Amino acid sequence: MTIEKTPTRRNYLRAMLFQSPDWIPANVYVLPGTWLKYGEALSELMSAHPGLFPGYKAGSQNHLTLARCYRAGRFQDEWGVLWDNVQEGINAIPVNAEAPLRYWSAFEGYAPPDPLTQTRWLGETDTWERRRERVEASRASGDIPSGGLEHGFMFMRLHYLRGYSALMLDVAEREPRLDRLIAMVRDYNVSVVEKWLSLGVEMVTAGDDMGMQTALPMSPRDWRRYLKPAYRAIVGPCSGRGVYFYLHSDGHILEIIPDLAECGVNVINPQVRANGLGGLRRVAKGRLCINLDLDRQLFPFASRREIESHIAESIEALSSPRGGFMLTAECGPDVPLETIRAIIETLEAAGCGPM
Numbered sequence: 165m166t167i168e169k170t171p172t173r174r175n176y177l178r179a180m181l182f183q184s185p186d187w188i189p190a191n192v193y194v195l196p197g198t199w200l201k202y203g204e205a206l207s208e209l210m211s212a213h214p215g216l217f218p219g220y221k222a223g224s225q226n227h228l229t230l231a232r233c234y235r236a237g238r239f240q241d242e243w244g245v246l247w248d249n250v251q252e253g254i255n256a257i258p259v260n261a262e263a264p265l266r267y268w269s270a271f272e273g274y275a276p277p278d279p280l281t282q283t284r285w286l287g288e289t290d291t292w293e294r295r296r297e298r299v300e301a302s303r304a305s306g307d308i309p310s311g312g313l314e315h316g317f318m319f320m321r322l323h324y325l326r327g328y329s330a331l332m333l334d335v336a337e338r339e340p341r342l343d344r345l346i347a348m349v350r351d352y353n354v355s356v357v358e359k360w361l362s363l364g365v366e367m368v369t370a371g372d373d374m375g376m377q378t379a380l381p382m383s384p385r386d387w388r389r390y391l392k393p394a395y396r397a398i399v400g401p402c403s404g405r406g407v408y409f410y411l412h413s414d415g416h417i418l419e420i421i422p423d424l425a426e427c428g429v430n431v432i433n434p435q436v437r438a439n440g441l442g443g444l445r446r447v448a449k450g451r452l453c454i455n456l457d458l459d460r461q462l463f464p465f466a467s468r469r470e471i472e473s474h475i476a477e478s479i480e481a482l483s484s485p486r487g488g489f490m491l492t493a494e495c496g497p498d499v500p501l502e503t504i505r506a507i508i509e510t511l512e513a514a515g516c517g518p519m
Contacts, residue, residue, distance in 0.1 A: 171307040172218065172518050177308070179487040180408065180453045188483060189455075190491040192216060192508055196234045197253025197497040199225050205501055211509050218518050242277040245324045253497065263327035268341055276348055279355040291292055292359065299363045311360030313370035315412075316395055320372055321349050335382050335390060337469035342390065350394040357401050367408040375415020375438055384419040390422075395427045400402055403428030412457075418443045425452045433492060437461050441481040454482055455490040458507075464498040468506040475510050490519060 172189075180187040199206060203225055207494055208495065211222040233256045238248050249256035265271050268353035280292070295311065303309040316324065320346065323331040332343040360368055374380065379385060402409045411424060412433035418440075421432060425448075433455040434444060448454050456478055462470065475491070483489040493507045 169308065169373065171504060173306060173308050174226075175517065176519060177488075178272060179490055182450075182453070182484075182486045182488045187515055187517035188479065188491060189519035190216060190490060190511045191493070191519040192504070192511070193492060193494045195253065195494065195496045196228065196230055197229050197251065198495055198499065200253045201497045202230075202501050205506070208273075209501070209505055209508070213512065214477045215487055215512050216508055216516070216518055242282050243321070243325065244274075258324045260323075260327040261331070263325060263330070264327045265345070266327045266330055266340075267287075271341060271345065279352050280359060285389060292363075295360075296363050299365055303364070308367050309363075309365050310367040311357075311363065311365040312368065313398075314357055315371040316373065317353050317370050318349060318372050318398065319374050319391055322346065325349075332381060335386050335401070346390060346394055350397055353394075353398045354401065357398055361401060365407060367410060368402050369412075371412035371433075372413075373414035375413060375417045375435075377416065377438055379416050380419060384423075385475050386388040388423060392423050395424065399428040406472060408515055410455075413459075414438070416445055418447055421448045422451065429489075431455055433457055435460070436478065441478060445481050449482055450484070450488060453488045453490065455492055456482060458491060458493045460494055460496065462509070463493070463495060466503055466506075468503075468510075472510050473505065473507045475507075479514055483490070491516060492519075 175185045175187060176189050177183070179189050186481060192204065202338065204223075207222050207225050210217045210220050214220070230253065231250065233247065234253055236249050238246060238259075239244050239256075246259040246262040247256040248259050265274060291447070299309045301310065314321075315514045325333065326344065331342075333339075355467075356366060374387075374391075382390075393433075399409045401407075408430045409428055410431040410433070411429045414435055416438040417424075417434055421434070429452060431453040433450060434448070435457045436444070437459050444454060444456070459474055462474060466474070478491065479489075491511065493511070495504050
């Protein structure tokens with residue numbers, strides 16, 4: 165039996181479900197490269213703000229272990245995609261020129277990894293037994309037992325496999341083999357979701373960056389033709405069993421947010437600059453919970469006054485006493501430490517609490 169959720173998790177659920185949370189859940193997410201740059205000074209800053217970082221222990225950065233995708237160099241993932249990283253602490257990127265299915269001739273003999281036995285992702289090894297243990301530990305502690313799909317699980321995986329330009333041409337030219345490739349990736353993800361559900365998770369989290377700076381990379385009509393059925397198949401098993409689905413997506417996705425809600429997504433994590441506060445208020449507010457990704461393109465150059473104004477405008481535009489709103493501030497190594505301090509203090513002054 166699931167024990168009563170901790171106050172933080174109860175509040176998170178109330179925010180997600182429009183049940184009048186006590187505070188706006190907020191998360192200041194620090195990339196590994198930021199830890200490498202600021203180290204002890206950043207640790208002291210977080211320790212001084214237990215309101216947003218409850219349970220954080222000073223010195224935790226001393227035990228930072230970089231995942232393979234954050235280490236410099238090249239490696240190949242379980243799908244055969246070659247990744248390259250030129251800056252320690254920043255995520256690797258796929259090498260398009262070496263995409264395993266850049267030529268359709270390679271598709272006929274290609275086999276995807278088995279999601280139930282091959283559990284390496286971006287160079288890291290995991291097992292379903294370890295995942296089961298984490299789910300049980302999360303439940304026992306009063307957290308929300310969750311599972312996840314790899315970042316880039318659907319749209320991005322397609323262009324990892326084909327190469328970005330090749331995939332865009334496939335869509336434009338109505339390449340008949342594209343439907344088979346989509347089905348292969350879709351079925352892999354459905355199997356992963358079903359496995360998580362068998363472990364008793366209450367939430368599935370995923371990320372798939374589907375937008376560019378000002379538009380989708382394909383028309384909304386083409387997105388609905390090629391990707392919406394896959395999303396419906398992946399998210400559907402969660403909706404059917406009362407399990408929540410959280411989706412992060414970078415870039416401009418305004419036109420498809422209603423579609424994602426129809427597919428069963430409960431929380432969307434969109435970027436503010438690419439979509440605009442007015443656009444998000446129009447298409448998403450009240451329809452599904454918005455975990456707003458604050459302006460990463462502003463943070464490296466912002467004054468404290470600009471940070472305060474940006475957060476106040478975001479809360480004014482999208483929050484409601486009913487809930488349905490959260491805030492995330494991702495801080496890369498290009499963000500000055502004093503700006504990170506300003507973000508934390510502004511969120512606290514606005515009445516935000518831990519996510």
